Amino acid sequence: MTEKGSNTVWHEATVTRVRRERLLGHRSVVLWFTGLSGAGKSTLAHALEEALFQRGCHTLVLDGDNVRHGLCADLGFSLEDRSENIRRIGQVAKLFVEAGVIVTTAFISPLRSDRNLARDLFPHGDFVEVYCEAALDVCEQRDTKGLYQRARAGEVKEFTGISSPYEPPGNPELVVKTGELPLRECVDQVIAFLGQRGILVDARAPGP
Numbered sequence: 001m002t003e004k005g006s007n008t009v010w011h012e013a014t015v016t017r018v019r020r021e022r023l024l025g026h027r028s029v030v031l032w033f034t035g036l037s038g039a040g041k042s043t044l045a046h047a048l049e050e051a052l053f054q055r056g057c058h059t060l061v062l063d064g065d066n067v068r069h070g071l072c073a074d075l076g077f078s079l080e081d082r083s084e085n086i087r088r089i090g091q092v093a094k095l096f097v098e099a100g101v102i103v104t105t106a107f108i109s110p111l112r113s114d115r116n117l118a119r120d121l122f123p124h125g126d127f128v129e130v131y132c133e134a135a136l137d138v139c140e141q142r143d144t145k146g147l148y149q150r151a152r153a154g155e156v157k158e159f160t161g162i163s164s165p166y167e168p169p170g171n172p173e174l175v176v177k178t179g180e181l182p183l184r185e186c187v188d189q190v191i192a193f194l195g196q197r198g199i200l201v202d203a204r205a206p207g208p
Contacts (some may be wrong), residue, residue, distance in 0.1 A: 020100030024058050027199040030093045030103040030122065031190070034115060034169060035132030036161045037147060038139030040178035040186070041106040044132060047187050052102060055200065060096050062089055062105045077158050083114050090118035097126055102199070110166040125197075129172040130190065134179025136161055 021027050031048075033041040042063050049059045075081040086109050096103045109115050119127045139161070140148040151159035158164040174193050176186050194200045 017098050017100060024100045026057050026102065026201070028097045028100045028102060029126055029128055029194075029197075029199050030097055030105065031128050031130050032093075032109070032115065032118065033104060033106045033130045033132050034109045034172075035134060035178065036136060036139045036166055037108060037159075038142040039132040039134040040142075040183075041108075041132045043183060044176065044178060044186050044190070045104040045106040047183055048104060048190050051187050051191060052200075057102055057200070058100065059102045059104065062093060062103065062107075077164075079111070079158070079164070082108075082110065083117075086114040086118055090121045093118075094121050097122065102194075108160050108166065110160045110164065112167045112170065115169070128174065128193075128197075129169050130174045130176060131169045131172040132178040133168075133175055134177075138179040 017028065031045075033045055035041050042061075045061045045063065049061050052059045075085050086107065089105055089107060093103045093105055109118070115129060119129070121127075143149070147156055147159065148162065150156045151162040156163075160166045174190065176189055178186055181189075191200070
């Protein structure tokens with residue numbers, strides 16, 4: 001046994017996830033948004049968070065760009081670094097789910113294998129894969145940073161959808177057509193799903 005293994009012991013807390021969920025009035029879950037750059041993942045995640053906050057829910061958005069300013073600042077965009085990025089995010093999301101929070105992640109997470117590894121961190125039903133579906137041409141039209149144009153010119157290496165692969169989910173819990181539907185309708189679709197799953201049963205109704 002390694003030194004870490006022999007000296008590290010998991011401590012069981014008396015304040016459990018179930019007790020936290022009862023206090024907060026809703027179940028916790030991770031909503032794992034995946035899709036191409038420009039598909040609307042971050043936009044939907046933050047709009048959803050606002051809607052849930054208005055209902056009295058405790059939420060957290062783990063946004064791809066924001067996380068790379070701190071937790072994953074040491075990582076690049078190779079497939080290996082992307083995998084490590086997703087591994088770290090999965091572990092952070094797991095901690096917040098245990099804290100009773102509705103967590104939304106907004107990452108391209110291009111490989112099914114990486115998303116499946118993140119899923120395996122959670123008990124069944126706690127990981128909800130949400131495919132933000134938008135055609136590549138729509139994503140390119142939305143690209144205010146000009147990243148797609150630079151990628152097509154060879155200036156940005158390993159860019160998902162152009163020079164690096166994106167593997168759409170084979171069987172996601174939810175597909176939101178972010179490339180076609182208005183934002184409000186996308187938000188309503190996710191909230192309806194959470195209601196059907198019993199996650200928002202005790203959450204307060206939105207205010208005026």
